[in-house]
Amino acid sequence: xxxxxxxxxxxxxxxxxxxxxxxxxxxxxxxxxxxxxxxxxxxxxxxxxxxxxxxxxxxxxxxxxxxxxxxxxxxxxxxxxxxxxxxxxxxxxxxxxxxxxxxxxxxxxxx
Amino acid sequence: xxxxxxxxxxxxxxxxxxxxxxxxxxxxxxxxxxxxxxxxxxxxxxxxxxxxxxxxxxxxxxxxxxxxxxxxxxxxxxxxxxxxxxxxxxxxxxxxxxxxxxxxxxxxxxxxxxxxxx
Numbered sequence: 700x701x702x703x704x705x706x707x708x709x710x711x712x713x714x715x716x717x718x719x720x721x722x723x724x725x726x727x728x729x730x731x732x733x734x735x736x737x738x739x740x741x742x743x744x745x746x747x748x749x750x751x752x753x754x755x756x757x758x759x760x761x762x763x764x765x766x767x768x769x770x771x772x773x774x775x776x777x778x779x780x781x782x783x784x785x786x787x788x789x790x791x792x793x794x795x796x797x798x799x800x801x802x803x804x805x806x807x808x809x810x
Numbered sequence: 811x812x813x814x815x816x817x818x819x820x821x822x823x824x825x826x827x828x829x830x831x832x833x834x835x836x837x838x839x840x841x842x843x844x845x846x847x848x849x850x851x852x853x854x855x856x857x858x859x860x861x862x863x864x865x866x867x868x869x870x871x872x873x874x875x876x877x878x879x880x881x882x883x884x885x886x887x888x889x890x891x892x893x894x895x896x897x898x899x900x901x902x903x904x905x906x907x908x909x910x911x912x913x914x915x916x917x918x919x920x921x922x923x924x925x926x927x928x
Contacts, residue, residue, distance in 0.1 A: 741922040796907040
């Protein structure tokens with residue numbers, strides 16, 4: 700059974716600081732996703748990572764994937780308040796569109 | 811704009827009644843759609859895989875007789891919560907992709923449907 704664990708579950712940080720969210724998964728997968736969710740809303744796709752060593756960056760967010768370690772990271776650089784949200788990683792499972800979500804990391808960025 | 815649309819966005823129903831939520835792919839055909847449930851401040855839990863023209867595949871612990879899924883066309887899947895109870899109150903989200911066979915293909919999520927059972 701595929702298990703996806705995120706760490707930390709909650710993070711409060713100051714603007715301008717850097718931090719990394721970790722996503723570990725239990726079985727081999729060929730794809731990993733990162734999503735953002737604002738309160739009361741659905742999911743916004745951030746990144747799709749398909750291969751070992753893949754790194755993608757968008758603004759202050761950078762995601763990487765190590766398939767050997769079954770680990771993905773989401774790095775936040777010089778955080779700003781607008782990045783406050785809940786971030787989920789999700790891992791592909793079975794068919795190409797079936798994904799299992801991590802617990803989520805609730806990120807709160809204060810001035 | 812949205813490529814996967816859910817309806818309704820919000821629904822309040824009485825205990826014991828049934829409520830139907832629709833998930834539509836707007837500009838592509840989806841042979842497979844997925845239904846998730848999310849309780850407040852929790853993650854998304856996969857409930858079932860909706861297969862066009864055949865029975866849905868339910869995840870372990872999800873009651874198939876309570877959560878009826880129908881995927882009658884290539885653009886529409888419905889989730890019916892039967893005999894709803896307050897503990898069924900949750901945020902329900904569907905997803906679909908243009909090509910479910912291609913890893914990494916963009917997965918589109920619906921806007922979600924808030925269900926409150928009173």
